[in-house]
Amino acid sequence: MSLIKPRTLNGFRDYLPAVMIPRERLMETARGVFRSYGFAPIDTPTLEYLEILTGKGSDETDRQIYRFEDNGGRAVGMRFDLTVPLARFAAQHINQLGTPFKRYHIAPVWRGERPQAGRYREFMQCDFDTIGTRNVMADIESVAVINRLLSSIGFDAFTISVNNRAVLTELLRHLDLADQSVAVLRCLDKLGKIGREKVAAEMCEVADVSAAQADKVLQLAELDGEPESIFEALPAITGGGDEALVAIDRLKDVFSGALAAGVPRGRIKIDVSIARGLDYYTGVIFETTLDDLPSIGSVCSGGRYDNLAGLYTKQELPGIGASLGLDRLLAAMESLRMLPNAATPAPVLIAYFDADHRDNYLTLSARLRDAGIANELFPDPKRLSVQLKYADSHGFRVALIAGGNEWGAGTVQVKTLATKESAEVAYSHDRPEELTSCLNRILAEELQ
Amino acid sequence: MSLIKPRTLNGFRDYLPAVMIPRERLMETARGVFRSYGFAPIDTPTLEYLEILTGKGSDETDRQIYRFEDNGGRAVGMRFDLTVPLARFAAQHINQLGTPFKRYHIAPVWRGERPQAGRYREFMQCDFDTIGTRNVMADIESVAVINRLLSSIGFDAFTISVNNRAVLTELLRHLDLADQSVAVLRCLDKLGKIGREKVAAEMCEVADVSAAQADKVLQLAELDGEPESIFEALPAITGGGDEALVAIDRLKDVFSGALAAGVPRGRIKIDVSIARGLDYYTGVIFETTLDDLPSIGSVCSGGRYDNLAGLYTKQELPGIGASLGLDRLLAAMESLRMLPNAATPAPVLIAYFDADHRDNYLTLSARLRDAGIANELFPDPKRLSVQLKYADSHGFRVALIAGGNEWGAGTVQVKTLATKESAEVAYSHDRPEELTSCLNRILAEELQ
CATH class of the missing domain: 3.30.930.10 (Bira Bifunctional Protein; Domain 2)
Structure with missing residues (x-):
């Protein structure tokens, strides 16, 4: 049988761990900030009736919609932003939800535009809106949210x-x-x-x-x-x-x-x-705008509108909202070297050294996890050099090494990968505290 | 202009806050568990070349794929699971990524099947896999991950x-x-x-x-x-x-x-x-299976395979993985009354009572947020009864009430909504500690 060539469509991309880890962290930070102001998450379908999507769009947007006829013969399209779905959603549910209605929505959108450097046909949007009030309080709060978003992400200027x-x-x-x-x-x-x-x-x-x-x-x-x-x-x-x-x-x-x-x-x-x-x-x-990188343009923009959903309901829905440019921010953070370069979300690698002690490694791994220390257990008892190379290339910060001697003596070798320093630390399954404190100390240190 | 009827396609649904809040929490818990074992996140495009998607599928799966021709005349389809994209992804990137490769992927998939009660044409999948090892360590770890997933979500039995x-x-x-x-x-x-x-x-x-x-x-x-x-x-x-x-x-x-x-x-x-x-x-x-609800079937299933990506590469990629049934778990948690019934992610509502003190409310809100207490500030100085009704219907747990008297005296009224008890607590912008301790105490109490 001939092989099918593995490839992605033009304008689309895979997110490998080293990029996906900070991207996911960014979304998590945004969610935390939105929630701290009482914005609630919603989600809407990827596919909508085409008439919903084309209702208000400009000719240009309309052309960019991924559209097709589904198996039931309906004209459908993939959403090209989160504002049109919000308008449809609000028109449909606002009587049940009541006002003020504060929502955030982090989800991908699709536009069949000509792909350019740094622009994709599928990208993530991250919007927050307060609907149903004209009060300046909501305007002020939007500015406060933007401030807290950017500073929580790690920007000062x-x-x-x-x-x-x-x-x-x-x-x-x-x-x-x-x-x-x-x-x-x-x-x-x-x-x-x-x-x-x-x-x-x-x-x-x-x-x-x-x-x-x-x-x-x-x-x-x-x-x-x-x-x-x-x-x-x-x-x-x-x-x-x-x-x-x-x-x-x-x-x-x-x-x-x-x-x-x-x-x-x-x-x-x-x-x-x-x-x-x-x-x-x-x-x-x-x-x-980012003071250190104004050229990339606005990373969070928005404003107040009088009537969100006039196409779908006679009920007037004033509101205010903004959109955080996740991909632009990620690119900026990369330029400004604000991203750790790691392909693993766990900082500690436990080398698997001595197959006779398999259960000891498993228990050690569980004890660290119980103490809140994310760790990966190498699955094969390969040569230590192979495992340490894996640890280096993936951006682990600490490797734990224990063989028959260590298990016998009740110790573990703690190797800090950046400095290549090693220390022998007492450890037993019943008393993991010395090791967990040592690891917490190392992990708390700033990365150079 | 005639209105467009706001509606979703058959088999698709909106997630309103009361459902989306626990759904998002569930995904967050899953991510935390995956990361604690060193599984890294990835993402792949929603749209793939149709030949990638239909390569291995059964006739039934093939029929269910949402497919169309894009503007460039390519036959494309929306992914119907996360396994085929993983296979394509691994074939394409495994030499760069190295093995073992541990990934999780939480993302929606689409199947144009006949909608039934509780089954949708768009649903979330949540998969984790360890690729590139035949060692039993990875099998064991998969069982450990499932155990930690379910217990972290809140299941005992x-x-x-x-x-x-x-x-x-x-x-x-x-x-x-x-x-x-x-x-x-x-x-x-x-x-x-x-x-x-x-x-x-x-x-x-x-x-x-x-x-x-x-x-x-x-x-x-x-x-x-x-x-x-x-x-x-x-x-x-x-x-x-x-x-x-x-x-x-x-x-x-x-x-x-x-x-x-x-x-x-x-x-x-x-x-x-x-x-x-x-x-x-x-x-x-x-x-x-859940001991208290075995009838809903398996909530997390998977297993070991010899060769993940044989359609796309000659490189043999053995691995093991499983899939957490998010929607099924959510339904189970609802049946077992494990979900709090709230339409807000913030537990505290600050009533906006006295427009002359607008800035005081804003500063109070910021102080609580700085102390880690998520709170929503009502945006309009409406009647207190309206604001308290809003607090009740949205599932807030505490309302803070302050008018001219309170601001003058340096106090805030703390109203616990479940018991309708009120207490007057000292507060000033410079010394918010007494209020934040009081709120933390109330919020730490178990919901009845």
């Missing part, structure tokens, strides 16, 4: 840029540009990439805006400095109408509330230039 | 039935039934369901076996009692040939090794009747 889209809307209304707002904001979103002049030119060209109007919009967008000075400048620039003042006050509230919630002042930036492309954001919006 | 398929094979060879072995074992697998007489009749009819031969097979299968007495009876029944004795010794080793690894004796049953349908098992096999 990052910036959460916050804006209120309503401030931009009020400025545009003041400038009589309400009708062109989508086009203007789309131009404005490019400010970071193409610079002031090109944005001004594009606004005039594409969005039918005068040079003076473009200048006003850019003046607002370029406000920089301490939050307080920005807050002070905003009323004059936006015209200072009642609704503009409400929008500015909301932004102030988000800032002061975030401080009260423990977000360090230096991590929050009021950036009235960010607009975020999606049309459905209506209020507070945010982006998060 | 369960039975791991262990057999060595080679014992059956040797008996069949001794009886001159080697050629009919698949048919005979398929009949034997029904012993628990249809009883001795019907199995004997079916063996004679379907498998071309004499009544005397069927009686011999059933005599072996019906061996019951203490492991030692079974081990004693086996040589005579199987004919006592060299290979039979080797097979029996292996079974003895698994038993004694599992005891050394800390598996309580009462949880292991040597059951020489289990054969497990799949043809590719060749050695030790196991099934796990």
Whole structure:
């Protein structure tokens, strides 16, 4: 029989242990943070009726959906994000769930786009949303969640840029540009990439805006400095109408509330230039960049919307949410050398040295596990050099070695693999404490 | 615009928080156990080349695959189990990974079968395997992993039935039934369901076996009692040939090794009747039943195979693995009332009572979180009765209530929701200890 070539589809990938271990840890950290704020997990089917998925999408998204006819002749598709399923889910269950409804959802999505470096057709999304409240408390909490996510993952230096889209809307209304707002904001979103002049030119060209109007919009967008000075400048620039003042006050509230919630002042930036492309954001919006790696773009973005599920229900569902870019974060952590390089989740390898003592190795392994020390027992009594090579190449930190002599003397050799130091430590199945303390001490030391 | 009806496809389901919370906990527990033995996580694509998926499957599996042509004209399918992807993965990467290769994989799979009560077209699989070793150490460890999985999840009373398929094979060879072995074992697998007489009749009819031969097979299968007495009876029944004795010794080793690894004796049953349908098992096999709910069948099954990836590589990859039935376990835990009934992962609700003190609530919430106490802050200053109703219906255990008086006096009201008892506890942002100790004390109490 001829062999079938083992391969993955273009744009898809296998996750080997060395990559999957930190990826899984990242998801675990995110779950822990979400839960600590009372966000609850949900899951939805991979496959949905195609009409659900294409309801709101742009032509581009629609083209990217993996779609087919199932055995029952139904037109179905694989979800391409977690927002459309959330909208469908909320429309279907919100009366049972009640509001506020706070959920997180960590799950893969699929897009049949042309694969590029670092972009895949299957990738993980990690979203959290608070649905059913317009209160600024939920806006503040979203900023606090982002702060705790990034710091729990291990980042110190990052910036959460916050804006209120309503401030931009009020400025545009003041400038009589309400009708062109989508086009203007789309131009404005490019400010970071193409610079002031090109944005001004594009606004005039594409969005039918005068040079003076473009200048006003850019003046607002370029406000920089301490939050307080920005807050002070905003009323004059936006015209200072009642609704503009409400929008500015909301932004102030988000800032002061975030401080009260423990977000360090230096991590929050009021950036009235960010607009975020999606049309459905209506209020507070945010982006998060890593100070040491700003080039990779925002690692956590989101904002407030007025109506999540208008396609599926007449019930108005306002909310706020954001999405953590897991894959982007992982790539960043790799660049910044924040990832341990290990292909094993267990730090201790027990060498299997002497087949006559098989049961002793098994009991030792169980005793360590009972003490909370993850360990792997090598399954074959191969040469010690083979087992130590395995330990090195997999990133184990400690090898335990015991043969007939050690078992007789009631000791185990503890070999720290980074330093190649060995120590003989007392051990018996009845009294494992000396060994477990020794291991805990070694494992607590920082990896170099 | 007319609304799109929000609904899920037949055979698929949404997981609402009350179900998703324990489901996620279950997966977390499983991951923790796998890691403690050095099993590493992997992930593989949802979509594979169809030829990979249909390579080995039976006609029935093939029919159930969700398949389609992707935009590039490739015939693709959604994985229907995690074993075929593992085989493809191992064939592709084993030279890089080295052996032994120990992996776990928790991921959804899809089968377009007719939906039945409790069966879905999308469900989660949870597999662990040790590849690249024939040593009995890996067999023993698999039993130990199953024991630790079930006990970590919270079960006390369960039975791991262990057999060595080679014992059956040797008996069949001794009886001159080697050629009919698949048919005979398929009949034997029904012993628990249809009883001795019907199995004997079916063996004679379907498998071309004499009544005397069927009686011999059933005599072996019906061996019951203490492991030692079974081990004693086996040589005579199987004919006592060299290979039979080797097979029996292996079974003895698994038993004694599992005891050394800390598996309580009462949880292991040597059951020489289990054969497990799949043809590719060749050695030790196991099934796990819950003593309080045996009717739901095995919740963790698996066994040893000689060659995992023969379709994709000439490299022989022996191994052993098993699959934890997450959905079945969840259903069992619900039947046995082992699941807390909560729609929130946070036990504490902070009522938002007095909008003038917004920042105080935010800081309180952060202080509790810093102390490891997950809490949700109600986002709207609605009537207290509304907030307490929310707390009750979502399964919060404690509500914290503070208005202007409390904030002035430096106290918070702690309301235990099950007993409706309230206590006034000292609290300030600088000294949260009294409150956090009080909450930890309440939360440590067993739920009634």
